[in-house]
Amino acid sequence: MTSHLARNYAPLPVDIDTAEGAWVTDVTGxxxxxxxxxxxxxxxxxxxxxxxxxxxxxxxxVTLTSRAFGSAALEPFAEALAALCGKDLVLxxxxxxxxxxxxxxxxxxxxxxxxxxxxGRAKVVVxxxxxxxxxxxxxxxxxxxxxxxxxxxxxxxFVTVPFGDAxxxxxAIDDDTAAVLIEPIQGEAGVIIPPEGxxxxxxxxxxxxxxxxxxxxxxxxxxxxxxxxxxDREGVVPDxxxxxxxxxxxxxxxxxxxxxxxxxxxxxxxxxxxxFGGNPLAAAVGLEVVRMLETGEWQxxxxxxxxxLGEKLDPLIGHGVTAVRRAGLWAGIDIDPAIGTGRExxxxxxARGLLAKDTHGQTIRFAPPLSIRTTELDWAVEQLSIxxx
Ligand SMILES: *Cc1c(COP(=O)(O)O)cnc(C)c1O
Numbered sequence: 001m002t003s004h005l006a007r008n009y010a011p012l013p014v015d016i017d018t019a020e021g022a023w024v025t026d027v028t029g030x031x032x033x034x035x036x037x038x039x040x041x042x043x044x045x046x047x048x049x050x051x052x053x054x055x056x057x058x059x060x061x062v063t064l065t066s067r068a069f070g071s072a073a074l075e076p077f078a079e080a081l082a083a084l085c086g087k088d089l090v091l092x093x094x095x096x097x098x099x100x101x102x103x104x105x106x107x108x109x110x111x112x113x114x115x116x117x118x119x120g121r122a123k124v125v126v127x128x129x130x131x132x133x134x135x136x137x138x139x140x141x142x143x144x145x146x147x148x149x150x151x152x153x154x155x156x157x158f159v160t161v162p163f164g165d166a167x168x169x170x171x172a173i174d175d176d177t178a179a180v181l182i183e184p185i186q187g188e189a190g191v192i193i194p195p196e197g198x199x200x201x202x203x204x205x206x207x208x209x210x211x212x213x214x215x216x217x218x219x220x221x222x223x224x225x226x227x228x229x230x231x232d233r234e235g236v237v238p239d240x241x242x243x244x245x246x247x248x249x250x251x252x253x254x255x256x257x258x259x260x261x262x263x264x265x266x267x268x269x270x271x272x273x274x275x276f277g278g279n280p281l282a283a284a285v286g287l288e289v290v291r292m293l294e295t296g297e298w299q300x301x302x303x304x305x306x307x308x309l310g311e312k313l314d315p316l317i318g319h320g321v322t323a324v325r326r327a328g329l330w331a332g333i334d335i336d337p338a339i340g341t342g343r344e345x346x347x348x349x350x351a352r353g354l355l356a357k358d359t360h361g362q363t364i365r366f367a368p369p370l371s372i373r374t375t376e377l378d379w380a381v382e383q384l385s386i387x388x389x
Contacts, residue, residue, distance in 0.1 A: 012357075013350075014350060014355065020047055021047075021369065022368055023046075033380055035368045036356055037369045039219060039245060040222075040330075041248065042246075042250035043245075047250075048249060051249040051288050054285055055284065058280055064276070073281075074280065077278075077284070077286045078090040081256060087259055087260050087264075091277075092286075094276050096132075097133025098277070099243065100135075103216075103240055103257055106257060107124055108122040108124075110179075110212060114263075122178040123177050124178060124180070125172045125173060125177055126141045126161075126181050128143045129143055129189040130163070130182070131186070131188030132183075132216055136154070141155075159172050163186060164194035166197075166202060166205065169202060173211055178212060179212035179239075179240075182215065182216065184230035185327050190325070190360055191325045192325065213239050215231050216242045218243060220330075221243055222293060223299050223302050224302060224327075225328035226302045226327070227328070233327070240264075241259070242255070243258065248285060249285045256286075306331075308377060309331060309377050309381070310326045312377065312378060313331060313366075316333075320336050321335060331365070332363050333363065342362050342363055343358045348387040349387055352387065
């Protein structure tokens with residue numbers, strides 16, 4: 001049978017039918033441990049009972065109002081999310097790419113209206129090997145040929161510097177620079193962790209130079225790294241948080257831009273929006289996600305499980321693995337090319353009942369639901385060592 005799906009993905013050949021917690025079951029009844037967790041959209045596991053209950057409750061009330069009207073669900077979500085971030089205002093959107101686009105528009109409007117950049121000249125400094133989404137503007141500053149080829153002409157106004165090099169970043173900033181936009185840890189690039197002190201220096205440099213620091217925490221944020229945000233690892237507070245993925249609890253797409261009044265206050269009615277952004281169903285699920293993160297238990301769990309995962313993965317270095325990079329319950333594992341490609345290893349893992357995703361050829365990412373058990377993590381690493389042997 002030929003597929004009617006466009007071929008913009010090359011999924012592993014599994015058709016998932018049902019899921020619960022860290023496990024999924026395919027149409028033949030075979031079970032798999034989910035070590036990708038929807039690229040961290042499923043931080044709390046599949047169908048977390050609290051999130052499903054919040055969604056069900058809201059389904060019985062109202063699901064969509066549009067922002068032409070208010071909803072009872074939206075303000076409580078915004079209030080809780082702003083508090084979680086320590087900021088004043090929330091601008092709700094749907095997908096991560098929309099949050100990034102909103103962040104770019106925000107940076108430009110702030111640059112002209114607050115900083116006083118001359119018309120048409122605002123620039124945003126970004127990092128090489130970034131992943132911020134798939135819109136035409138966002139791929140304009142990607143360094144991945146697959147993401148760009150034949151999608152030009154591109155949006156101007158971006159300057160790329162190497163990731164992790166604070167001096168290069170400082171040198172790229174001039175009077176027309178509105179913002180620096182980076183992932184505090186580069187997820188799609190293979191869980192690339194910048195040198196210690198980098199985020200703190202980015203914070204210092206941007207504050208000194210009067211430039212917004214926009215942190216794309218869409219994949220790194222909301223518990224994954226053992227803290228609420230990856231920026232917390234260096235005690236850094238950016239001017240703007242971009243959030244998505246786990247904010248929707250794996251139930252609905254929910255993203256947001258979160259910042260203080262003097263930044264996010266630049267938007268006036270009519271200047272930006274979204275039909276579905278902040279809809280009552282999204283707000284109800286998002287509020288429950290924020291409540292779950294308020295106690296710090298998920299962050300603590302990611303920290304402890306991550307340390308355990310690291311202890312199990314590190315001994316594989318030199319045995320089919322050339323490097324392991326880890327932050328909380330998030331690991332980039334570089335596979336020795338002598339063993340095979342990341343994709344081949346993922347196919348063998350799939351046959352053994354474990355779903356993981358390769359990135360950039362030789363890297364496999366482990367980002368299981370934070371609800372996974374220690375014994376399940378042990379089992380996952382055991383499957384990996386069998387496949388590598
Ligand atoms: C996934 C991701 C995005 C894009 O999110 P979508 O919901 O797929 O549009 C943006 N930034 C980062 C860091 C991401 O990981």
